[in-house]
Amino acid sequence: xxxxxxxxxxxxxxxxxxxxxxxxxxxxxxxxxxxxxxxxxxxxxxxxxxxxxxxxxxxxxxxxxxxxxxxxxxxxxxxxxxxxxxxxxxxxxxxxxxxxxxxxxxxxxxxxxxxxxxxxxxxxxxxxxxxxxxxxxxxxxxxxxxxxxxxxxxxxxxxxxxxxxxxxxxxxxxxxxxxxxxxxxxxxxxxxxxxxxxxxxxxxxxxxxxxxxxxxxxxxxxxxxxxxxxxxxxxxxxxxxxxxxxxxxxxxxxxxxxxxxxxxxxxxxxxxxxxxxxxxxxxxxxxxxxxxxxxxxxxxxxxxxxxxxxxxxxxxxxxxxxxxxxxxxxxxxxxxxxxxxxxxxxxxxxxxxxxxxxxxxxxxxxxxxxxxxxxxxxxx
Numbered sequence: 401x402x403x404x405x406x407x408x409x410x411x412x413x414x415x416x417x418x419x420x421x422x423x424x425x426x427x428x429x430x431x432x433x434x435x436x437x438x439x440x441x442x443x444x445x446x447x448x449x450x451x452x453x454x455x456x457x458x459x460x461x462x463x464x465x466x467x468x469x470x471x472x473x474x475x476x477x478x479x480x481x482x483x484x485x486x487x488x489x490x491x492x493x494x495x496x497x498x499x500x501x502x503x504x505x506x507x508x509x510x511x512x513x514x515x516x517x518x519x520x521x522x523x524x525x526x527x528x529x530x531x532x533x534x535x536x537x538x539x540x541x542x543x544x545x546x547x548x549x550x551x552x553x554x555x556x557x558x559x560x561x562x563x564x565x566x567x568x569x570x571x572x573x574x575x576x577x578x579x580x581x582x583x584x585x586x587x588x589x590x591x592x593x594x595x596x597x598x599x600x601x602x603x604x605x606x607x608x609x610x611x612x613x614x615x616x617x618x619x620x621x622x623x624x625x626x627x628x629x630x631x632x633x634x635x636x637x638x639x640x641x642x643x644x645x646x647x648x649x650x651x652x653x654x655x656x657x658x659x660x661x662x663x664x665x666x667x668x669x670x671x672x673x674x675x676x677x678x679x680x681x682x683x684x685x686x687x688x689x690x691x692x693x694x695x696x697x698x699x700x701x702x703x704x705x706x707x708x709x710x711x712x713x714x715x716x717x718x719x720x721x722x723x724x725x726x727x728x729x730x731x732x733x734x735x736x737x738x739x740x741x742x743x744x745x746x747x748x749x750x751x752x753x754x755x756x757x758x759x760x761x762x763x764x765x766x767x768x769x770x771x772x773x774x775x776x777x778x779x780x
Contacts, residue, residue: 401771402434404458404486406505407495410439411446413469416688417496417521420555420576422446425455427577427764438485438505440464440471458485460501474500479507487512491771494518494549497563503545510548515774518549519574520563521686542566550774553767555686556707572770575711577763578691580754585697585747587671596672598656601628601737604673604698606666606689607680609636614679614703614723616645621679621729623649628737633669635660670696674743675736678702681723687711690718691758694750699743701732715757717750 405425409417421437429435436456442464450457460482462473474482482505486492492509494502497520509516546552546567553574554560560571593602603622607613615632619642622630632642632655639657646652661669670676676693678684683706690711693700700718702708712718719736721728736743756762 401491401768401775402436402489403428403491403493403771404436404438404489404505405493405495406438406486406502408440408470408499408501409496410437411444412442416576416686419688420519420521421495423577423579423760424764424767425450426453427760428768429453429455431764431768433768436489438501440469440501460485470499471501474504477504479504479511482508483512486514489514490775491515491517493767493771496521497546497552497566498522498542503542506548507545510550513778515771515778516549517551517553517770517774518546519553519555520559521555522559522562550777551770553770556710558683558707558710559686574763574766574770575758576686576688576691577760578688578695578754578758580695580751580759580761582667583670583692583695584667585671585695585751587668587696589672589674592668592672595668598629598631598672601674602672603628603630603675603677603733604633604669604693605630605677605679606633606661606669606692607678608634609638609642611638612680612682614681615642617681617724617726617729618677618679619645619649619651619655621726621733622655623651624726624730625734625737628654628674628733630655631658631669631673632656633658633661633666666692667696670698673698675733676700676718677729677733678708679721679723679729680705680708682706684708691754693717694758695754697747697751699736699746700750701729701736711753711758715750715753717746717753719746 405421411418425435436458438458441459441461462471465472492514494505496502506518543566552569552571555576609615646655676698680703686707694717703723704720705723719732721732
């Protein structure tokens with residue numbers, strides 16, 4: 401098959417959509433397909449890797465918003481203007497349901513008679529996001545475009561429930577994937593702790609330093625624990641505030657803010673962790689970092705929001721707490737710190753679930769089967 405994966409939100413925009421597209425492209429190519437990534441006309445930083453792996457990178461010209469990372473030209477341009485970019489493909493697979501390039505590609509694919517799919521990666525426009533303010537309440541626009549895909553893929557039951565508000569198109573749930581060869585439980589924890597000059601238990605947070613991810617809640621909860629080191633990985637607008645918060649709470653000697661960490665370093669950090677925490681205060685469609693923790697055999701403490709409970713409950717890989725509840729978060733972390741046997745059990749459960757359901761090998765096969773299903777419907 402010749403497959404085009406289309407989105408405004410490929411690299412250099414760091415996030416779940418870009419990571420998902422990139423890994424899916426690599427796996428689909430590995431499975432013998434011809435694959436291209438179609439995105440905005442800017443430097444992605446992935447040019448060499450894609451070329452080395454035989455994946456085409458097609459850049460669509462247009463004015464890109466520096467704030468929203470979307471192609472403003474294609475907010476206005478007609479879908480027909482994408483025909484020249486997409487004409488050679490059998491499958492047009494858009495990613496993220498609410499950005500111009502993805503929506504226009506879905507319409508263009510359908511008009512050209514191609515197998516057309518769209519993966520929705522979100523539950524809602526987080527109410528504090530700039531995207532929400534920019535788009536306003538233009539729901540009829542989305543409903544118009546979301547009728548064009550032959551099939552919509554949702555990364556969780558929660559995101560399926562959300563997208564159903566906008567479309568009657570058939571929806572299939574296929575979760576995000578994780579590279580279970582990069583993220584694995586076979587590290588020597590003590591050796592890694594020595595390398596990072598850390599003693600004792602390690603609690604790990606990997607995500608943006610933004611309010612909706614809840615790092616401020618985690619710091620308050622951690623300040624009530626007597627031991628352990630908290631490692632906080634990720635950039636974001638709250639970082640200066642969080643450093644001040646840690647100092648105010650008197651835990652700055654026990655908290656390490658690493659900022660942005662290159663992706664090749666992350667497996668070691670997960671390999672060193674005793675507990676992984678994602679304390680999101682608003683809905684997450686999925687939370688890929690939870691899969692990275694599970695693949696690494698690390699037990700998870702996360703909040704009961706969005707698609708997170710689906711993963712954690714089904715896999716029995718961790719403990720769930722209410723969002724913004726510092727006491728419950730502290731108690732859950734404390735319970736795992738005190739019970740190594742429980743940590744090991746939850747960690748093994750997580751790894752097993754990844755191998756069965758969330759490995760990119762499994763997920764890419766399921767996506768490919770969905771392409772074949774849509775193509776077979778077009779032939780009849």
